[in-house]
C-alpha cells in the first residue's frame with residue numbers, strides 16, 4: 001500500500017477543516033480528491049506530504065508517517081500552488097536540475113520540453129512564461145524525475161483543453177509504470193479521462 005490514511009482530521013485557527021477522512025491508495029492507482037472551494041483538498045495533500053500542522057488520526061505513506069526530509073522526497077514529487085523558481089536558471093536548466101538531484105530521468109530534457117509543449121521556451125526564464133506554460137514546466141519537472149508517488153494540487157491550473165488531455169495521458173502512463181497519483185482537482189474531465197477513483201471532501 002502506498003497511502004494508508006485513517007480518521008484524518010485537521011484543525012486550523014481554531015476551526016475544523018475536515019474530520020474522519022480515510023484514504024487507501026495502492027501502487028498504480030490514480031485518485032482525484034474533489035470538493036468545493038475550501039473543502040480541504042490542498043490541506044489533505046499537505047497531510048500526505050507531511051507539511052500540514054494540526055493533523056489528527058493516522059497518515060502513513062510508504063509504510064511511514066510522511067516527513068519533510070530527503071528520503072521521503074526521493075519517492076514523492078509534489079506540484080503545489082507555491083512554486084519556487086531558481087533565479088538565473090532557464091526552463092531547460094530547471095528540467096536538468098531534476099535528474100541531477102533525484103537520479104535517472106524518466107525522459108530526456110528535449111523529450112520533456114516536447115511532451116510538455118515547451119520546445120520553443122527552453123532558453124527563457126520561467127517568469128517570462130505564461131501562467132499555463134509555467135504550470136506545464138512544473139508538471140514536466142515532476143514527471144521527468146523518478147518518483148513513486150505524485151501529489152498534484154490542481155494540476156489543471158491554467159492549462160488549455162488540449163494540454164489537459166495530454167496531461168491525462170502522461171498521468172496514465174506514469175500509473176501504468178507502477179507510479180501512484182493523488183491529485184486535488186476541479187476538473188472532472190481530467191478525473192474521468194485518467195479513470196481516477198474519487199474522494200469527495202464535504203465542506204464542514
Ligand SMILES: Nc1ncnc2c1ncn2[C@@H]1O[C@H](COP(=O)(O)OP(=O)(O)OP(=O)(O)O)[C@@H](O)[C@H]1O
Nearest residue numbers: 012013017035036037038039040041042043044184
Ligand atoms: N493557515 C490557515 N489558517 C486557518 N485556516 C486555513 C489556513 N489555510 C487554509 N485554511 C482553511 O482551510 C480550509 C481548506 O482550505 P484548502 O485550501 O485545503 O481547500 P481546497 O479544497 O483546496 O480549496 P480550493 O478548491 O479553493 O483550492 C479553508 O476553509 C481555508 O480557509
